[in-house]
Amino acid sequence: MQPMISAENLRKTYGTLVAVEGWTLDLYPGDIFGFIGPNGAGKTTTIKMLATLIQPTSGSATVNGIDVVRFPREVRPYIGYMPDAFGVYDDIKVWEYLDFFCAAYDPPKESRPEIIERVLTVTDLMEKRDAYVQTLSRGMQQRLCLAKCLVHDPKVLLLDEPASGLDPRARIDIKKLIARLGALGKTIIVSSHILPELADFCNKIGIQERGKLLVSGDVETIVRQLQPTRQLMISVRNDDSAVTRLLETLRDHPLIEKVTRDTDTPYTVRVAFTGNVEQQAILLRSLIAEEHPLTSFAESAMDLEDVFLRVTTGKVH
Amino acid sequence: MSHLWRYLLRENPMQIETTRAIRRFTVSGDYTATTQRTITRILFGLLYVLYAWFLVTIVMYKDDMSQGILWFEFGLLTLLIPGSLYTAISGERERMTWDSLILTNLSPSRILAGKLLWRLSLAGIIMLIFLPPLLLTHCTSHYNKSYALPALLWIQFLLAAWCVFLATFTVYISANTKRSVATLSIVTLSLLFTLVLLPMLMSVFGVSMTSDSAFTQGYTYGYENTRPPTAWIVSSLIAHLNPALVILWMENSSQTMISSDMWRDSGIFLIAPFLYLIGAGLCVAGTLKALARLGMPMQATRKEKGG
Ligand SMILES: Nc1ncnc2c1ncn2[C@@H]1O[C@H](COP(=O)(O)OP(=O)(O)OP(=O)(O)O)[C@@H](O)[C@H]1O
């Protein structure tokens, strides 16, 4: 299958500052790529390069197989781009605003009302159809901007921090909307500062810092990659002496780096385990053999926030 | 032709600019900035008063007011056109609507046509509004008429051409500046310079500052016997293309007056409107080029790098 978005070694420099470097990625129809990085990581720069708005210093990228640098005009109809900061025209109504963008893509005139109806429904703006755009709240304007990206039914959506500034409910709504668009087979890049915000509806994520894509791939693989030790949570029967005995046994185990009593869950021990899955099974077997009163033995999913903090160093350039 | 009409005007999505402009001036409601609306209303109120005054004076005193009306019209249009156009492109970039606009692949010609249409229509409407009092004063004046009727109509053509030039010039500057403040400053300064400062300088250096001869006579003063420097010739030519002065020279009385001004005597000002239109053509070409460059940031920088 041909990738919908394919970038190879994209690089952008501003003078001596390297904003984006060695950016390589392939995305296929239906992929939702969560693009995470701290301020100044180069997310906006990368997205703008893909959106034909900035010329890469070197490297190449294609959208739907078309080179974005050589044929920007041809690429644009395939892209819906939502900038991180955007303005809207004032003195026009919501539907007129959408009609303008729709008409700009030259669809048959009769189909326009239907298209507008559809995007208004999808973005839940039907009620505001006849409102003036400058009277919309920021969150609604953001939805309007997303609606505007959809009028030409693009195959690729480049969304630069679509959820910033939204209330929790609106964030959930927009996430659902993006997930729905992904299910329709669109290829979506959505950027954010916050990894957990993206992880639940993205199938791929990439973490960028100081212009470099530090890791990228599907969510589980990345978490696995970044986790040199497994976090095991082992609980025993409600009995303090059982916990103490368990702590002692584990402390001497060669594959265990650290053992602590968990403060959140009672009668539970948190273990940093350096072994692999087989060794994990052996550990469980030996604990049972030693007659520890185990009630649960589980690997805790590493906190996504931890992943982010672990990968990025917090340096800004 | 009809294809072009449809493409640039009737079915041009940029016509939304016209809708927005009409709303800005007419619709009231809490969605528009109230101060902006108040200012617009005060300005329009003043215009009504002036217009009424023109009419009353014409009817009551039967004076030929055409020159006053023409100058007023000229001044109004010269303020209004840059004032409504300076944000055309640079403003879009400032308000961060530009990226979305260029991603739609709307052609530069469509964008330009959409930007110009309502401003030029407004200028046309203003000229139409001033036509009845002009004709009225022309027909009713008792004494010497200021203008022959053909001259009066020719001045209408002059003003129309001036509007087109001014509009295209403003858009051209707007497309080539990043900030709309810069656009406004450049346009204002160049207008001030060519319309006011240059004639003043020319008259200071070339004219005996007596009575009403300033601006109008003797730009070759001091060079009667030698060929004036080229810079002198060019600046005095530019000064002679000033619509306000052309309006003055078209007067019956001033045509019989003897002057020592080579440009005026040659009647060069008669080609002024055509020069405006040529200037407008150049500005349109320049704007289309600038818009194409702004619409294709990728290729623009590529060229810069190559060249
Ligand atoms: N036009 C420009 N000229 C010079 N430097 C720039 C320009 N645009 C961006 N940069 C620099 O490039 C780097 C990346 O910026 P970018 O806007 O892509 O970051 P980002 O990941 O989108 O950050 P944020 O999360 O704050 O939006 C920053 O260091 C920024 O200062």
Ligand SMILES: [Mg+2]
């Ligand atoms: Mg950004």
